[in-house]
Amino acid sequence: MNTSMNASFPLRRLAACIVFAWTGSAFAHVSLPPGGATAGSEYEAAFRVGHACQGAKSTTGITVRLPKGFAFTDAQARKGWKLEAPPAGDNGGEVRWKAENAQAALPTGERAEFVLRGKLPATPGVLWFKVLQDCDTGSSDWAQVPASGTSTAGLDSPAARLDVLAAGVAPVDVRDAWIRASVPGQSGTGAFMKLSAPSGARLVGASTPAAGVAEVHEMKMEGDTMRMRGLPSLELPARQTVEFKPGGYHLMLMDLKQPLVNGTSVPLTLLFEDAKGQRSSLELKVPVQTASGAAAAGEHKH
Numbered sequence: 001m002n003t004s005m006n007a008s009f010p011l012r013r014l015a016a017c018i019v020f021a022w023t024g025s026a027f028a029h030v031s032l033p034p035g036g037a038t039a040g041s042e043y044e045a046a047f048r049v050g051h052a053c054q055g056a057k058s059t060t061g062i063t064v065r066l067p068k069g070f071a072f073t074d075a076q077a078r079k080g081w082k083l084e085a086p087p088a089g090d091n092g093g094e095v096r097w098k099a100e101n102a103q104a105a106l107p108t109g110e111r112a113e114f115v116l117r118g119k120l121p122a123t124p125g126v127l128w129f130k131v132l133q134d135c136d137t138g139s140s141d142w143a144q145v146p147a148s149g150t151s152t153a154g155l156d157s158p159a160a161r162l163d164v165l166a167a168g169v170a171p172v173d174v175r176d177a178w179i180r181a182s183v184p185g186q187s188g189t190g191a192f193m194k195l196s197a198p199s200g201a202r203l204v205g206a207s208t209p210a211a212g213v214a215e216v217h218e219m220k221m222e223g224d225t226m227r228m229r230g231l232p233s234l235e236l237p238a239r240q241t242v243e244f245k246p247g248g249y250h251l252m253l254m255d256l257k258q259p260l261v262n263g264t265s266v267p268l269t270l271l272f273e274d275a276k277g278q279r280s281s282l283e284l285k286v287p288v289q290t291a292s293g294a295a296a297a298g299e300h301k302h
Contacts, residue, residue, distance in 0.1 A: 080104025
């Protein structure tokens, strides 16, 4: 379940509905972390490689073809790999990593990141990074781009997609969000989800018309006692997933305006801040579920 904003891009704004979506191939692919990046910003593109080519034992080379509009800055070297990169400021060149020997190659099933940096165009849109993956046997060219729209569903070898977002839209991916259903007379409940920010961020606030107060809380053991405390903010380290779940981090919704009924949805706004202090937000519609229903939904993994 992917709750990042998957609307067609020209209409992509601060609002997003929870939708079921997945944009991978049936086998494995080279991809960028979901969540996007802000137009005009410096972006660290970390291409994730999780599997060698089909029938191969290792990945021996990665070539990223830079899309027009992405101004290359530099690339991160890897021990045991030869790096070839265009000059800084190049627009549309190629960045290549090649294993110097079989021992340095990336074994199949071992995940790794190949990182390059550059400046994004000032205009929101979608950038497609085509990636050639060379292996000890054969190669895979992750270069397919949808004929229309932005969904790569149905493509066997999709290119890596980067959503370039308008200012004010948080470059944060939200997945598996749900709010626990409440009963008449109940004043509070919890909201749970998985958050990841490709470039790092801090969650600094939340609000919903369904509750008078929405706060980030943490539950943890202190000695033999489980205690809950409010947090003024929560760090989202770059390219790491922070999970909100019962018994841990969660959004506490207090002073409920009415019972939250299983099967309905609730508007929820999340407010984030980046390392420079710039604020942005996401507006979601989050499904309300019973605890048992949420557990069943959680069994559907991607």
